[in-house]
Amino acid sequence: MNQNNHSYKSSHPVLQVSSVSKSYGKRKALDEITMQINASEFVALLGPNGAGKTTLFQLLTGLFVADNGSIIIQDFDIRHHAVRALAGIGIVFQQATLDLDLTIGANLRLHTNLHGINKKESQNRIHKELERLDLIARINDTVRSLSGGNKRKVELARALLHQPGLLLMDEASIGLDPASRQSLVNYVRELCSDRNVAVLWATHLVDEVEHADKVVVLNHGKLLADTTPEQLINQTDTAGIHEAFLKLTNNKQENREISA
Amino acid sequence: MKLGHAIMALQAICGREINKFVRQRGRLFSALVRPALWLFVFAVGFQNVLGISIMEPYDTYIVYQVYIVPGLLGIILLFNGMQSSLAMVYDREMGLMRLLLTSPLPRWYLLLMKLIAGTVLSVIQAYAFLILCAIFQIELPWSGWFYALPALILGAMMLGAIGLALSVYIKQLENFAGTMNFVIFPMFFVSSALYPLWKLEDAGADILHLLAMYNPFTHVVQLIRFAFYGQFNSTSFGVVTFCLIVFFSLAVWGYDPQRGMTLRKGKPG
Ligand SMILES: Nc1ncnc2c1ncn2[C@@H]1O[C@H](COP(=O)(O)OP(=O)(O)O)[C@@H](O)[C@H]1O
Ligand SMILES: [Mg+2]
Numbered sequence: 001m002n003q004n005n006h007s008y009k010s011s012h013p014v015l016q017v018s019s020v021s022k023s024y025g026k027r028k029a030l031d032e033i034t035m036q037i038n039a040s041e042f043v044a045l046l047g048p049n050g051a052g053k054t055t056l057f058q059l060l061t062g063l064f065v066a067d068n069g070s071i072i073i074q075d076f077d078i079r080h081h082a083v084r085a086l087a088g089i090g091i092v093f094q095q096a097t098l099d100l101d102l103t104i105g106a107n108l109r110l111h112t113n114l115h116g117i118n119k120k121e122s123q124n125r126i127h128k129e130l131e132r133l134d135l136i137a138r139i140n141d142t143v144r145s146l147s148g149g150n151k152r153k154v155e156l157a158r159a160l161l162h163q164p165g166l167l168l169m170d171e172a173s174i175g176l177d178p179a180s181r182q183s184l185v186n187y188v189r190e191l192c193s194d195r196n197v198a199v200l201w202a203t204h205l206v207d208e209v210e211h212a213d214k215v216v217v218l219n220h221g222k223l224l225a226d227t228t229p230e231q232l233i234n235q236t237d238t239a240g241i242h243e244a245f246l247k248l249t250n251n252k253q254e255n256r257e258i259s260a
Numbered sequence: 261m262k263l264g265h266a267i268m269a270l271q272a273i274c275g276r277e278i279n280k281f282v283r284q285r286g287r288l289f290s291a292l293v294r295p296a297l298w299l300f301v302f303a304v305g306f307q308n309v310l311g312i313s314i315m316e317p318y319d320t321y322i323v324y325q326v327y328i329v330p331g332l333l334g335i336i337l338l339f340n341g342m343q344s345s346l347a348m349v350y351d352r353e354m355g356l357m358r359l360l361l362t363s364p365l366p367r368w369y370l371l372l373m374k375l376i377a378g379t380v381l382s383v384i385q386a387y388a389f390l391i392l393c394a395i396f397q398i399e400l401p402w403s404g405w406f407y408a409l410p411a412l413i414l415g416a417m418m419l420g421a422i423g424l425a426l427s428v429y430i431k432q433l434e435n436f437a438g439t440m441n442f443v444i445f446p447m448f449f450v451s452s453a454l455y456p457l458w459k460l461e462d463a464g465a466d467i468l469h470l471l472a473m474y475n476p477f478t479h480v481v482q483l484i485r486f487a488f489y490g491q492f493n494s495t496s497f498g499v500v501t502f503c504l505i506v507f508f509s510l511a512v513w514g515y516d517p518q519r520g521m522t523l524r525k526g527k528p529g
Contacts, residue, residue: 061362062361062362062517063358063361063362063517064517065517065518082517083261083364083365083366084364086362086363086364087364091362093358095358097356097358097359099276099356101280101283102276102279109272110272110276110359111359113268113269113271113272114269114272114359114360114363114364114365115265115363115364116262116264116265116268116269116364118264118268
């Protein structure tokens, strides 16, 4: 469980979120969120349903614009340089975005075309990603014929094709059986060290965050903690991460901020 | 945005739309059934009621069936334009639109690609209908097949742009019956598609006449009608081009995330 060697690398930030807020009408979905992710860090965004995780992802990907605050992705402000910021992030949405009637290959080629990757390079990369994920034999199968776990893997492959420095995964493990869930987490965890990709992994499942470099806890749009899993346990004076999370989210009235 | 990137993306989006169209076999069929019913049932029945005298761009008396072909081409473009924009709403919910909107391409270009892809499908359907007309020996000049192409493209783009703009602003569009009642039918009936506008004037229906004259759909139909006989209707060209620019700008404005309109109708999460 101890992954401290990964934490707090003094490397360059790939994502800087500063005082970001977002309301839907009167409901405040995000309230003054500030956080940072450094290169090749695995950061877990932990929060119960309705905490604001997806809203944060929609701001990070430029689908919505924050009411205030700034979001800088690899030196590009999403508000003013959306195209360049988007070129540097890979996204796996909470809701699947694959065309079920197209083959795996066709889905992936649509993506490389949208990213302007030439044909030869595109073929190379698609093969490599699918090989790593053990899906190369199924490249000509329609996505509809895949299991839930494999569909997720295809989405992950797609998010990596343009070699982003930051990977955003919004509840990517939802609906998967425990084994597929674990293998997906491990795979993404390895990406960080092998390929120098930073990951923001949103989840409401506590067991997925134990091996994270950092845990960011979100509840009712407020950031309750931004620290290592160990520190989180220490500072909440609890026995484990489950308990720490429960304690934090139940104490929302106090709204204590815990930082490393 | 590099040119090579832009072209590659455009090809991919058009390819996907055509692929989807081919997969939904029923779609071409139903796209043709509607105008075919008008042509072979309605027009035949009204043949003797509605005689068309010599008028521009015709230099001879024509049968009613010949008169309504440009209008029916128009309705094909209108229908497909609306359907493509409905697909925008649907895609947004299904997430494919998200994929587009988070691609590293400017918003206006993403919408333009959608518009062009829809236009390609519209034009394909229009020519499929012309083939049907030829099979049933509706007397249309062969040269018109060629001259009509630019008019069909421009008309399809303008009607597609109306659809795009509507997909931002009107919730009603989520149900196709609503679109039929409040957009497609009024545009179709209050236009020069089924009868020449002077008939409205003669009948003293001044308001209808005025509405029809300012209906952009009328000008799509007139542009096609004139083009079919090798003539250029500059008024209609002006109106259609103007409307294309206005509605496309409205769509771009509406899809700007600063407006917060995107995904408004999507379910959270
Ligand atoms: N498009 C929307 N319109 C209105 N309210 C929304 C919208 N999207 C999310 N919300 C609300 O914002 C809050 C945060 O939602 P969300 O970001 O989806 O949370 P999470 O992804 O953590 O489950 C919830 O209360 C949700 O109901
Ligand atoms: Mg969510």
